[in-house]
Structures are given as C-alpha cells and as structure tokens.
Amino acid sequence: LSITSKSAYKKSARIVGDVIGKYHPHGDISVYDALVRMAQSFSLRAPLVDGQGNFGSIDGDNAAAMRYTEARMTRIAEEVLRDLDKDTVNF
Numbered sequence: 001l002s003i004t005s006k007s008a009y010k011k012s013a014r015i016v017g018d019v020i021g022k023y024h025p026h027g028d029i030s031v032y033d034a035l036v037r038m039a040q041s042f043s044l045r046a047p048l049v050d051g052q053g054n055f056g057s058i059d060g061d062n063a064a065a066m067r068y069t070e071a072r073m074t075r076i077a078e079e080v081l082r083d084l085d086k087d088t089v090n091f
Contacts, residue, residue: 005078009052009070016066028066036063039071048077 001018003010016031024031037043039051042058053069056062063069 003072005050005073005075007072009050009072012051012053012066012069012071015071032063032066035066035071036069046074046076048074048080050074 001010001015003015012032012035015035016028019031020026020028035049036051036055039047039049039055041047049071050073051069051071054061054064055069
C-alpha cells in the first residue's frame with residue numbers, strides 16, 4: 001500500500017489486512033492494537049501514525065473498530081524509515 005503523510009487516508013482494516021497478508025499472519029487484533037498505539041499522541045512522544053477517527057483516549061476509552069478508522073503515516077515516521085532503502089540494515 002504506498003501510504004505517506006501526503007497520501008489520502010486508508011481504512012485501517014485494509015492496512016491491517018495488508019500487514020497480515022505480507023508480514024504477520026497471526027491475527028488482526030494485535031496488528032490493529034499496534035496501529036492504534038502508534039496513532040495515540042498520549043502514548044508516544046512522536047506518533048508514527050496519523051489517525052482519523054476514534055483512536056481511544058487517555059481516560060481509557062477504547063478505539064473504534066478498524067472498519068471505522070482510517071490512517072496514514074506521519075512525517076516523522078517517513079524520516080525514521082527514509083534510510084531503510086539504503087541498505088542500512090542487513091537482512
């Protein structure tokens with residue numbers, strides 16, 4: 001899915017499905033929980049996901065189901081991943 005900070009928001013369910021299909025075929029709840037946490041400004045100092053919709057609150061309210069939320073990367077996430085294509089990490 002080529003999702004950047006300038007692209008349109010994509011449904012979280014679509015993002016989760018893509019992650020399950022390509023990288024982590026062990027259930028959608030853990031993938032969505034990670035996506036939600038990366039979108040919460042009260043959980044991370046610099047959120048890596050720009051979320052649209054209900055991603056929970058600091059008071060403990062749960063995030064909406066993945067079919068109702070949308071997400072894309074933040075600019076800081078792009079900076080973190082920018083040099084990954086330059087053989088920074090040996091796989």
